[in-house]
Amino acid sequence: MTELILFYSLSSLAILFAVLVIIRKNPITSAIFLMAAMISIAAIYAVLEAHFVFISQTLIYTGGIIVVIIFAIMLLNLGDMLPAFRSRGKSLVGVLAGFGFLQLCFCIFFFLSRWPQNQARAAGFGSIAEVGKMLITNYLFVFEAISLLILAAMVGVVVLTRRRVLKGI
């Protein structure tokens, strides 16, 4: 019962914060609301028994990605950009596309007649030990591919942000 209460209150908080992210004009305010949304989503993962995903969501997303976004906002010194939303026609197309997609998702899931039963979960479901076991045995290729991707991203960031070097020096 507490799981249900927690899940519904946290998910309404997450949706509220997400809407506030895209509504507010100041990019710093959007970033702070995005951080709040990430923390609520992390709490939802904890309620759904995904303990390691909860930890890594908090560390990587709120502690890494949003901090880097805030660095970029403060370094570039943007402040309030006067026209925050695109022109009326383009905004309308965007909102209609979004609502159409959401209606599609709702219709798919409400008209499903059969839904599988909850399968039995192992004793240590979602714990770090299980994640470690999976990474080494079944998902080893995914693990190695992610390391290669991170390396490529680091090299790419350094290459992209070099200033142009004059010839002859």
Next chain:
Amino acid sequence: MPYEIPTIHVILLGATLFTIGMIGVLVRRNMLVILMGIELMLNGANVVFVGYARLLGDMGGHIWALSIMAVAACEIAIGLAVLVTLYRDRRTLDIDDWQLLKEKQVPKEPEFPG
């Protein structure tokens, strides 16, 4: 268990977060807020993965959720690097000013003798 969280609601939460992020990408002008919308979309997909993992008792959903987080970190790094380079060029982050992909003509750099 008498009071399980219905998985359909978890999937719909993921779909709603994804839609809100998508609307943010299509509606806002500031490139940084567009990047934040992309992060919201990735989080929506993550919620769907974790929901199905809980339904099926399979840990693969969690591993994929972690991979999506790693991919999001790499993508935000590269995206911000591109953004900083673009900002150095024209001093604006308005997406409507960046609609045309054509560059200004950069004058040819002078050759140094010797």
